[in-house]
Amino acid sequence: IKATDLALTYLQRIPMACRGGAPVSWRVPAQLVAGVLAGFPLGAGQYVTVSDDEVNVHFTSGERKAAIQAHVGVVDFPKIQWFDPSGLDLVDDLARRVGQVAWACSRDEGVLHGVHLDGKSVIGCDRISVAFAPCALPIKKPITVPLGPLAPLLRNIGPVRIRSDERLEIQIDADTQVTCTILGAPYPNVRGILRDEFSGTFTVNRESVIEAVQRMLVLVRGERYPNMTITVGPEDLHLMMQVPGVGRMDDTVPIESPSAPPDYEFTLYMAPGRVLDAHNGANRADVTWRYGPKDTEPVCISDDEGYACWAMPIAPTVAAPACPSAGVMPPT
Numbered sequence: 170i171k172a173t174d175l176a177l178t179y180l181q182r183i184p185m186a187c188r189g190g191a192p193v194s195w196r197v198p199a200q201l202v203a204g205v206l207a208g209f210p211l212g213a214g215q216y217v218t219v220s221d222d223e224v225n226v227h228f229t230s231g232e233r234k235a236a237i238q239a240h241v242g243v244v245d246f247p248k249i250q251w252f253d254p255s256g257l258d259l260v261d262d263l264a265r266r267v268g269q270v271a272w273a274c275s276r277d278e279g280v281l282h283g284v285h286l287d288g289k290s291v292i293g294c295d296r297i298s299v300a301f302a303p304c305a306l307p308i309k310k311p312i313t314v315p316l317g318p319l320a321p322l323l324r325n326i327g328p329v330r331i332r333s334d335e336r337l338e339i340q341i342d343a344d345t346q347v348t349c350t351i352l353g354a355p356y357p358n359v360r361g362i363l364r365d366e367f368s369g370t371f372t373v374n375r376e377s378v379i380e381a382v383q384r385m386l387v388l389v390r391g392e393r394y395p396n397m398t399i400t401v402g403p404e405d406l407h408l409m410m411q412v413p414g415v416g417r418m419d420d421t422v423p424i425e426s427p428s429a430p431p432d433y434e435f436t437l438y439m440a441p442g443r444v445l446d447a448h449n450g451a452n453r454a455d456v457t458w459r460y461g462p463k464d465t466e467p468v469c470i471s472d473d474e475g476y477a478c479w480a481m482p483i484a485p486t487v488a489a490p491a492c493p494s495a496g497v498m499p500p501t
Contacts, residue, residue: 171249172199175350176315178249182344195226196240202228205235252348254340257330258307264341265452266291268324269476270300271317272446280354283313290475292359293317298443299359300450303475308333313356314349362479367469368461369429373406373422375448375456375472381420382441385410388418389441396483397444401435401460403427410441425455437464438483447478 172179209217209230218229225236267284273293275281285292288308293300314337316323330340339347382397388410389395400407406424411417429435437460448456453472460468464482471477 171246173247173249174318175247177318177350178247178348179319180249180251180346193221193241194243194246195221196243196246197226197237201237205237209233249348252338252346254330254346257332257338257340259328259330260304260306261328262304263291263306263331263339264323264326264329266302266304267316268320269302269450269452271320271323272450273298273300273478274315274317280313280352280356282317283315283352284317285311285313285356285359287311292356294357294359298447298478298480299362300447300478301476302450306331311356312337313352313354315352316349319347362467364466366462367459369401369427369433369435370457370459371401371406371424371427371429372455372457373424375451375454377422378406378456379445379448381408381422382445385418385420386441388412388416395441396438397441399437399439399444401427401429401433401458403429403431403433435461435464437468438485439468439480440483443480447480450478451476 170179170181170183205228206217209215209228210233215230218227220227220229221239221241223241224238226239226241228235228237270291270293271284273295274284275295281294281296285294286304286306286308288306288311289303291302291304312333326341332338333351336351337349339349341347385397385408386395389412392412395410395412398407398409398411400409401424404423404427405421408420408422409417447470451470451472452474456470456472458468458470460466464485467479467481469477469479
């Protein structure tokens with residue numbers, strides 16, 4: 170199976186039993202085939218039979234059948250060949266670390282579309298958030314590669330073998346290879362966002378925040394730019410989302426080890442999707458927030474394995490009303 174967006178190539182060999190016929194290639198819509206096969210029976214002892222006629226490729230598994238129009242005998246598909254894996258260097262944590270930061274990469278074209286590898290860490294940035302994760306890499310110089318589309322796959326993969334020359338080559342396992350174009354533009358100095366001055370810190374359970382935000386997202390479906398009010402209190406994190414003409418939802422999540430005084434409260438405004446992504450990127454049960462002293466300065470969300478996300482809040486002038494417990498309303 171071969172796939173490419175011209176910058177990234179994926180090749181996987183899958184065992185099969187051929188029932189005769191000449192060799193053939195089929196070119197099919199990737200998302201359509203993936204969706205169809207996801208509904209087929211999975212697990213040990215389950216097989217899919219694939220065949221073609223002059224128009225369609227047919228997929229059959231038991232009583233389930235699908236026919237998808239395809240190009241048979243592909244001649245114009247980019248040439249993707251198995252590369253020689255000898256001489257590749259073993260990297261223990263690249264796949265998992267890329268999975269942690271790829272969400273922060275820009276969706277637009279350009280160098281920020283890629284994951285940056287500097288030999289000591291992997292970095293994703295879209296100018297609103299930047300995520301870092303430590304990873305020792307045997308590369309001669311920093312490179313930026315568009316690995317984002319593979320992040321869901323890489324997150325659950327162990328050690329891989331790599332080589333970086335004119336392109337990045339990755340041997341995922343004995344039957345799977347990836348190649349990636351190296352982006353030529355210089356990567357910006359994203360470490361300039363780092364700082365040590367904060368007005369407060371606290372620790373919170375990662376899953377508790379994720380579940381609370383997901384419950385509230387039902388309110389903002391269809392909103393193009395939803396935002397959430399976050400108030401740090403002495404014992405909990407107060408989350409609120411309000412959509413004019415729709416409604417409002419509030420939730421609280423307990424926090425631990427707050428560094429602020431007992432009567433201190435701090436309110437900021439963030440996109441709920443950013444909060445979810447930042448917490449999904451962490452690998453530990455608990456994460457640490459560092460915030461302030463201004464509500465317009467980036468928040469740092471990190472775990473104790475080196476992962477750290479710096480996310481810009483939404484300016485108070487365009488955010489939702491503050492939580493009642495905050496005691497203040499944002500400027501208008």
